[in-house]
Amino acid sequence: MKTDRFTSAYRFRIYPNTKQQRMLLVVLELCRRLYNYAVCQRKDTYKATGRTVHYEEQQNQLPQFKDQRPEYEQAHSQVLQDALRRVERAFTGFLEGRTRYPKYKKHGQCRSITFPQISNENIGSNSIILPKIGRVRMTKHRPIKGKPKTLTITLTKSGEWYTSITTELNPPNNNSNPRIIFNNPIGVDSGLVNYLYLSDGEHVDNPRFISNHAKRIIKAQKELSRKKRKVKRVVNVNGNSTTLKVPGSNWLKAKTILARRWRDYVNAKEDWQWKQANRLVNKHDFIGYENLPIRNMLKNHCLARAIQDAAWAGFWEKVESKAATAASTTTQKVPPQYTTQRCSKCGYKHKVALSERSFMCPNCGHFDDRDHNSSDVVLSDALQLYYKAFEKIVGMDVPEFTPAEIEPLPPNAEKPMMVASSIAETGNKFHTRVDEPGRGITRAEAHGFSNGRTSQPL
């Protein structure tokens, strides 16, 4: 289902010069102090009076706060307002039970600032103009679509500067006419062996990026732990020499190297996921997938690392965002319960051990690859959910109509077609495939299985 708001985000690397870097670091530090001040004010007021301080109140106090601290003239006023808005978001998250109580940010923990209102004039062909900072060189590796809304500058832990620009797009005009016929619908089972198993039989192996990068990350982590974290240094404070404990330069270097190793791993994975998401959306007009309970799954300590590496939630977010802009692809989440235990032919439930790679139905004898059976179940569940939602939008009983009466069938009948009416008419809970005639090979045979019981053709 599509959402009403259409925003798109673009991330580009920027190269501020030494002076600009120094200015940006000063603004980051000022925002950190303001953030901590705002958190402290809320905390103290609540303790003393039981009253909650809100964003508007803190924003109104900002000019007075700036008068007392002339250094805040260096920061753009909207950037400071955004720092206060972050405090508001942190407290809202806590009050809604989603996050923990907001903490004070330590030195160096504030790594991004946001300019909440920018326009096309701020974005050049290979640079951006930041208020109070100036023109900063940028590698604009792709054109920006839509009207620019906000701009965020981030300093990564590996010491690189990036900008994220969000834009507002016109929504694709497809909500008025939801589709009911799909030429190439697909159900997707995500797992650790096969990252994706599509209901048309295609499967993508789990790339397991962590296993390729683990060695380098572990080595960098060991190097870091060997370095001295704090060193004593004599510094001059107001004419008096004092000994201070400061982070060691070798420790800082090792920390940057570790951050770079993690960056390489994340970049490789993200790139691969974007490519897979793009491929899925370009190829299929309906994608059903499981809404996996990742948090629960992580409780299994043996698999936690592999599950975190797989990052399915991030992958499906990418698919959703691609589908939203493509406008020709519909996505549908399904609850993950029993998708691996149900037979895709008769719906009979029976437990299959995780090590078992094939599925054999004790009720109807259906024999299939475990992931393939589950992807078929996901597809039929997704279509059912989609049609139910469709019923609400259009206000008609979906099983009653024949899609052919509403929309002519597409000419290429070679691809498997999903016919809405056949679901209800045959009384079968699950979808029916209309394949080309004369295709005698069973699905189990196609997968290299044969037990003599799966005689019915696909």
Ligand SMILES: [Zn+2]
């Ligand atoms: Zn069965």
